Amino acid sequence: MKRTKITVGVTGINPIDSPGPGIPVIRGIRDSVEMESRIIGLSYESLDPGIYMHELVDKTYQLPYPSAGADRLLDRLEYIQSKEHLDVIIPNLDAELYSFIKLEPQLKQMGIHMCLPTLFQFEERHKFHLDEFGKKYDIPVPKSKTIYAPEEVYGLEKDFMYPVVIKGKFYDAGIAHNPEQARTYFNKISAKWGLPIIVQQFVMGNEYNVVGLGDGKGNTIAAVPMRKQFITDKGKAWAGISIDEKILLDMTRKFVKATKWKGGFELELMKDANGKYFLLEINPRIPAWVYLAVGCGQNIPEALVKLAMGKKVEPYTDYAIGKMFVRYSYDMIVDISEFEKITTLGEL
Amino acid sequence: MKINKNLAISENGFCLNPVTGESFSINPIGAEIIQLFKAGMTSEKVVKELCTSYNIDEATMERDLYDFVNVLKHHQLIQADEKN
Missing domain, CATH: 3.30.1490.20 (ATP-grasp fold, A domain)
Incomplete structure (x- = not known):
């Protein structure tokens, strides 16, 4: 099969104790047999580990903090685009999503495609609107x-x-x-x-999550539910297992159909002692444990890139049950010259 | 007794509930009981089978099986509404 060449910018390349999803997203894209990818890391800190993971990230550029505003971000992306000719950007951090959604038309004119929720979808699912959200879509929320x-x-x-x-x-x-x-x-x-x-x-119970992808027309392209097996003191899953829970898949499809969600998302749910699920949060982007879905047979990052490029993507219908992910930390040895480059030039 | 159909149990007695993601280590007799239920045996037949295999009286076996079934129910490994 001839592989399509594609250049993808990925943010959230900070697999730290509260990990960004960038690196597992990149691993998914790299696993694709259809795409030959060049990966451009987009980082906010000089010590984001992804900057130095050259086997996964071909080049990295620093971005201005989201608090600097959308105009500064656009200026920086115009510069990056002049060098790299990005086909797709996958923003992976909550705090930057607003700016990227706002900039979607300008970025499209520059040739950069994204697969993001609309501003309305993004705002509606906010934690502070969850009560109304639950009532509107008939989904139990605390x-x-x-x-x-x-x-x-x-x-x-x-x-x-x-x-x-x-x-x-x-x-x-x-x-x-x-x-x-x-x-x-x-x-x-x-x-x-x-x-x-x-x-x-507070709902006492076990925590469950679903990673999914919506095509913006009400179709669920991918969905894999997971139970957290080991949770860090920051509340992050350090190990988890894919499960066969029809109720969670039905809830996910209902959410995507009702909201016509576009892009990646994560549903965070709690199952109480009576077996009832409560939706705690909707994260409007791919979560850091997405590589479990790839390991289960649903390459969500790859499907998201295809959706962003306007390609038709057939929904995944199956996934492996009982697959686990176990996260680990790993010390890289980095030469000071690399740190110097990213710090002084803003690119490496 | 109806064991959840997707329940996976290995030769070593490692058991995964695919719906909840919980896993358990079950001792050899527990694993044998689950396999007998999975094969479609009723509680009465399981008691008889185990009494013969292990040479114990029926009352003790019935009581132990009842306790074990309650543990399985608690962990949602069998369908709670099943009476038999």
């Missing part, structure tokens, strides 16, 4: 409330029963057993990720 000031935690007993989960807008969460703990988490998380803060009723 009771939640958005708060903007630390004093508001003292009125939570009216609507919630402790423990509650205090969540940041993009990342981070803590389980609070009383108002004092809730206030501490409020201050800690809001200082890092800003406002608002989301208060969610």
Whole structure:
């Protein structure tokens, strides 16, 4: 088979203790038998490990932080495009998605394709809209409330029963057993990720996740459910197993059909003691454990690239059950000259 | 007794519930019981079979089987609504 040459820019190349999805996304693309890819890493920090993983990433460029705004990002991408002729960009981090969605028309004019949710889809699934989202699409969600000031935690007993989960807008969460703990988490998380803060009723149970891909027309192109087997103190899955749970697949298809979701996503769910699933969060991008789906026979990164390029992609209908992923950390030895280049020139 | 149809059990007694992702290590007699149920035997036949194989009285075997079945139910390895 003649392989199609393609250049793909990938963000989130930070496989650290709270890992970005970039490296597993790249592994999926590299596994493709249809595509011969050149991978351009797009990083935010000089010590993002992906910058130095030359067997996976051909070249890396630094991007301005999302807080710098969409115009700065566009300027940088225009420069990168003049050098690399990217066909596709896969943004993998929550905090940058807004800018990339806003820039989609300009990037398309430059020849860069993406497969992202619309701004409406992106906004609607926000943690602070989850209550309304659950009602609108008839998906069970835990009771939640958005708060903007630390004093508001003292009125939570009216609507919630402790423990509650205090969540940041993009990342981070803590389980609070009383108002004092809730206030501490409020201050800690809001200082890092800003406002608002989301208060969610704690659901005791086991955590399940689904990684999926929607084509924007209501079709689920891929979906693999997973049970976390080992969770780090940051709440990240360090090991997981693919499972055969029809309820989760039905919920996923229902979500994609109702929202006409476009792009990769992750559903985070909790199964309570009665066996009922509650949707805790919808992440509007591929999760860091996506390589499990590739290992189970659904190459979601490859399918996403094809969708971005406007190709027809047949939905995956099957996957291997009982496949596990076990994450590990690994020390690379890096020459200081490489660190110097990325730090001073912004590219390596 | 209806063991969940996709339940995978190895020769070593390692057992995966593919719906929940939970895994268990079951001792040889437990694994034998599951295999007998999977083969379609009723509880009564399993008791008789094991009494013959291990030379124990029926009352003890029935009680032990009842306990084991409850553990299986707790871990959703058998269908909870099955009476037999």
